[in-house]
Amino acid sequence: MTTQPKASHFIDGQYVEDTAGEIIEVIYPATGAIIARLHAATPSIIEQALTSAKRAQKEWATWSPTERGRVLRKAAQIMRDRNHDLSVLETYDTGKPYQETSVADATSGADSLEYFGGLIASITGEHIPLGEDFVYTRREPLGVCVGIGAWNYPTQIACWKAAPALACGNAMVFKPSETTPLCALKVAEILHEAGAPAGVYNVLQGYGSVGASLITDARVDKVSLTGSVPTGRKVYAAAADGLRHVTMELGGKSPLVIFDDADLENAVSGAILGNFYSSGQVCSNGTRVFVQKGTKDVFLERLSARLAGVKMGDPQDPDVNFGPMVSDRQRQIVEGFIAKGLEEGATLITGGKRVDRGGFFIEPTVFADVTDDMTIARDEIFGPVMSVLDFETEEEVLARANDTVFGLAAGVFTADLTRAHRMAAGFEAGTCYINTYNDAPVEAPFGGAKLSGVGRENSKAAIEHYSQIKGVYVRMGDLDAPF
DSSP, rough: OSSSSSSSSEEEEEOOOTTTTTTTEEOTTOOEEEEEEEOOOOOOHHHHHHHHHHHHHHHHHHSSSHHHHHHHHHHHHHHHHTHHHHHHHHHHHHHHOOOHHOOOOOOOOHHHHHHHHHGGGOOHHHHHHHHEEEEEEEEEOSSSEEEEEOOHHHHHHHHHHHHHHHHHTTTEEOOOOOOOOSSSHHHHHHHTTTTTTTTTTEEEOOOHHHHHHTTTOTEEEEEESSSSSSHHHHHHHHHHHTEEEEEEEEEEOOOEEETTTTTTTHHHHHHTTTTTTGGOTTOOOEEEEEEEEHHHHHHHHHHHHHTTTBBBBTTTTTOOOOOSSSSSSHHHHHHHHHHHHHTTTTTEEEOOOOOSSSSBBBEEEEESSTTSSEEEEEEESSSSSEEEEEEOHHHHHHHTTTOOSSSSSSEEEEEEEHHHHHHHHHOOOOOEEEEEEOOOOSSSSBBBBBBGGSBBBBBTTHHHHSSSEEEEOOOOOOOOOOE
16 A cells, blocks of 8 residues: 555645645654655644634534534444555554554544444533523533644544544644654545545644644644653643643553452453553553562463564564564663663563564563662653562552552452452552453543543543533523612
8 A cells, every 4th residue: 555645734625735844754663664755734734724623613513413423423434444454554654563453543443433423412411490590501612622642543542532522513633643644644534535524624744843833823722632741741831821621641650460369361461461562652551560479470470471472573464463663762762761670670581672673673571570669660661661560468559559650540450359449449540440451442531640641531521621511591580780
């Protein structure tokens, strides 16, 4: 398939180019080859996008929720029909194996479009009786929303933000990561094909300066970011200056707690999914794996055996189950953390090295005997590096699990049902798992606590973040005044 898009941007229902914009080279992580060249949005391109979004939003908001939902559900079906091609493109964009992208990316995007397309007609106001008088409420769109995506799930993130925003009657200008700019263009194409008015969903390419221009524009009513905590701080501060609505889905250093009574195979599966899926490039990953001392040795033994099932290679090969890092820079960052782990005294169980092949591959890496104060146990690595820590009691591990500035996710594996629910209640995290890890159905809310974010994506909760309530007081009788 061709990976070079028709143009860099999708504005007002069509592809648009301005070659005066800074060049963005798209690199295939599996080989290091340049597979496309795009241009960052210039001020005139940004102006076109915001002008079209502002105009289109007014029309889109007049459509009934059922009509808007019909468009989103049609887009979901188109995405499912084209899942293969979208998955191949996602693999070129990110380097993630086709085995993964074919079941976790465009499919999740389609799920989101379908869910919010089906939900929105049931979102209504309420009637508040006040004797003879009454108040009724209307749920109304915010206006123009800006979405800023991360590079690890470009199709999914584009849809997770678009679906609730558009369902509620907003327009969106979406800026994907400059590292993975290709997939969001296809989302825009599909939404337009499904019947969304031109301008309701625009895609602009660019670096941080383009995002900064968008989030500070007076026409923008809402900003939704998926990214790192440092980026989140900057975007939140800039958006606050205009008192804009904000959703922040940021990073984490999430705990995964495994008790002695846990099913060993399931616990190992959870640790693998929470550390090595997407080559570890998942914000909610459970990278601090606390293993109760009685099961530590057998856990590490079984984990090492299971990691023998890793198959690296061409990510487009359906048999390959472990891909490269998204970029050479990201691989170097991960290598720096591995060196720090060795330097600070952690025990390297397996992995830790580059793979002798093209692209940005690095071995799945497991450290044991990690202590809470080590760098690899404190900082988000965003790569395939698992830290295994020992613990003895429930009270001890819960306190240590919560001893972090992050609070995105947390998980527990145990056969004790009451303990599982105690742990879930005690975790200081927005998204928790019992005897599983990293499941992300669109029906459930997703988001973090502490420095891991503000607001929620997915589920009915997302409607709250893409709409506002208007109260209307109705007086049925005469109105008195003091003069």
